[in-house]
């Protein structure tokens with residue numbers, strides 16, 4: 487039934503424009519008007535030159551899409567295979583959404599006429615391979631989403647020519663291997679997220695081709711080890727996020743060498759020692775987040791000078807002690823978050839200058855309220871210091887149990 491209807495609507499298909507020979511001039515004008523040409527089950531806007539056929543159970547691309555369409559949404563259908571025939575008429579496409587289909591094959595040359603394409607979305611399909619050349623010529627493409635597919639490898643030159651691409655999504659695949667030249671040609675890529683895949687090593691050589699990369703997120707990976715010089719030739723990289731690597735236990739001294747980061751997050755890992763040595767050559771670091779790890783101690787001398795570090799987050803680790811002078815190299819430190827640890831104290835002597843500290847999170851620690859915490863009392867604490875999270879509580883000695891500020895004011899009475 488559906489197929490029959492589609493056949494009758496062929497009159498409006500651009501390939502059949504010769505039918506104007508049989509029609510009057512007035513009708514021809516109407517036919518040429520984009521407002522009239524719209525596939526039966528889709529919604530079209532002549533003004534924005536957009537066609538939406540979202541969630542229509544379409545097994546193939548419907549007939550009747552105006553050739554001047556710029557934005558085409560074919561998401562949530564049952565499309566299975568893309569060949570060079572499918573889009574050849576639509577040379578003005580800028581934004582093509584093919585997400586949530588059943589596409590397993592995209593033949594080389596499928597987009598050779600879509601030179602204006604800026605955004606191409608293949609999220610949630612069944613694609614196993616991106617053969618070299620499938621995307622060649624798409625020099626205006628800035629956004630490509632291949633996440634949630636069945637990619638196991640990324641082959642050499644898969645993204646060749648995509649020199650304006652700013653954002654590439656390849657997460658949620660079963661990637662086990664990224665070939666050395668897979669990312670060549672991505673000269674403009676500034677941000678990359680590799681997440682939820684089966685990689686067991688950092689694809690160092692492949693990443694080394696991303697000369698413009700500023701931000702790299704590596705999340706939900708089963709990588710247990712970082713080799714020395716894991717990140718090479720990424721001279722523009724400023725922000726590195728390693729999150730949810732449950733098997734990562736150490737960060738060897740040279741693993742981050744060669745990078746010049748301002749922000750580093752290594753969170754939700756099994757790190758057991760403070761990775762001081764690995765941070766030595768990151769003098770421009772301003773933000774460091776090592777939350778949710780098994781780090782227990784920060785020893786004096788472990789952290790070298792980080793003169794620009796403004797924020798240090800070490801929430802939800804297993805910190806037992808921070809030795810005096812541990813933070814003397816952190817001359818710019820404004821925020822320290824050591825909440826949800828096992829600290830029984832935090833002495834002012836850990837800081838280079840406690841007076842420059844502005845914000846402190848200390849909740850969720852079994853603090854002992856003795857003279858080591860005196861500097862945090864309302865009347866003693868540095869004037870600009872705010873305690874941000876829940877009021878720290880004393881867990882001992884027994885007669886001082888309760889909120890630090892309340893208890894201390896009434897019992898220590900430092901003003902009297």
Ligand SMILES: *[C@@H]1O[C@H](CO)[C@@H](O)[C@H](O)[C@H]1NC(C)=O
Nearest residue numbers: 546547565566567569571572
């Ligand atoms: C693309 O065209 C081929 C025929 O060349 C057809 O088999 C296939 O179903 C078309 N794909 C879509 C998504 O319409």
Ligand SMILES: *[C@@H]1O[C@H](CO)[C@@H](O)[C@H](O)[C@H]1NC(C)=O
Nearest residue numbers: 578600601602603625626627
């Ligand atoms: C690519 O983008 C540029 C700048 O937006 C534009 O001038 C050019 O026409 C586009 N190329 C194609 C083939 O549409």
Ligand SMILES: *[C@@H]1O[C@H](CO)[C@@H](O)[C@H](O)[C@H]1NC(C)=O
Nearest residue numbers: 637638659660661662683684
């Ligand atoms: C990726 O890992 C998942 C979960 O461990 C596993 O089921 C799947 O077979 C792996 N895929 C490949 C290609 O190794």
Ligand SMILES: *[C@@H]1O[C@H](CO)[C@@H](O)[C@H](O)[C@H]1NC(C)=O
Nearest residue numbers: 731732733734735756758780
């Ligand atoms: C994390 O380290 C602990 C202690 O060595 C170990 O028992 C645990 O299995 C590790 N977890 C993972 C996910 O490797």
Ligand SMILES: *[C@@H]1O[C@H](CO)[C@@H](O)[C@H](O)[C@H]1NC(C)=O
Nearest residue numbers: 721722724745746747748770
């Ligand atoms: C490192 O990064 C900082 C901050 O972005 C910058 O000022 C400095 O010039 C960079 N150094 C090198 C060698 O690139």
Ligand SMILES: *[C@@H]1O[C@H](CO)[C@@H](O)[C@H](O)[C@H]1NC(C)=O
Nearest residue numbers: 729751753754775777778799
């Ligand atoms: C630090 O990392 C933890 C864990 O990923 C996150 O919850 C927290 O928001 C991060 N803090 C900052 C300031 O980025």
Ligand SMILES: *[C@@H]1O[C@H](CO)[C@@H](O)[C@H](O)[C@H]1NC(C)=O
Nearest residue numbers: 876877887888889890892893
């Ligand atoms: C501690 O402070 C919290 C909120 O600031 C308050 O709800 C709680 O009652 C206080 N506990 C004591 C023992 O003063």
